Amino acid sequence: MGARLKVREIASRWQMGNRKWIDPVDYAVDIRRDRDGEFFELRVLTHLSETVEATVLQSEPKRRHLLLLIRKTDEKPQLDRFLCGHDERNWFVAAVPGGASSVRQAMDALQPKDVRDALARDRVSSRKRYERKNRAFRRQGEWFFVPEPSLVVDEKLVLRNEPLRRGAGKPHLVEQLFRSGGETVHVCTKHPNGISEKEYAELLRVNPKAVRWGWRVMRRNPGVYARGTVRQSDHDTITLPFWHRVVMNTETQSRTMANVVFLD
DSSP: OOOOEEEEEEOOEEETTTTEEEOOOSEEEEEEEETTEEEEEEEEEGGGTTSEEEEEEEEETTTTEEEEEEEEOSSSOEEEEEEEEEETTEEEEEEEOSOOOSHHHHHHHTSOHHHHHHHHHTTOOTTTTTSSBSSSOEEETTEEEEEOTTOOOOGGGOEEEEEEEETTSOOEEEEEEEEEOOEEEEEETTEEEEEEHHHHHHHHHHOGGGGGSOOEEEEESOEEEEEEEEEETTEEEEEEEEEEEEEEOGGGGSGGGTTOOEEO
């Protein structure tokens, strides 16, 4: 599909304080950059390099997408799938839940139920269901915006220029945002996905110095609606003339993305 790939072995490291070996994840698929631009990188622990296999299940060169299968054959065998491709300006990697065997199946798997329901309701053709704009939604990166033209909200509750982010990822800046429901969580750089009120209280009891970690109170998995412009440096700016429901893709349902959640 016209991209470069580098494979790099990484070693465990010795942690002096705890006197034990620290292993990074068994392997990682990532986007890196060098003097020649972006490239895909597959990082594998040195002692596991013989037990990690990478296979391209299917590719669509014109779309510049492929479906990558990572097979681990050690004492805990597993199969992981990643959709690799190009979206607007940059290469991307998305962890794919389920057992997709083609690029189209992977793209279907990444569309959440709310999006699939909207596609069916608006009778979007198979040719247009993967575009960034159709009758059922607008998409910017991992975020889908599903039209809710009849939604009326209290303008006093509308937030201005709010960040929309997945875990510690680069935020998308929303001109007008309204949210309802969800769970209150405390977020900091050490806990980018947030911890509950109970977990926060327990952490401060055990480690009072943690109060100085720069916490923010946020909402996890709320109902979120956007209107106006949505900006992010890796994507073209989109404009939503009326309220749209914000839905994240299904990467979080994949085992390889199990610790990533929707924060707002």
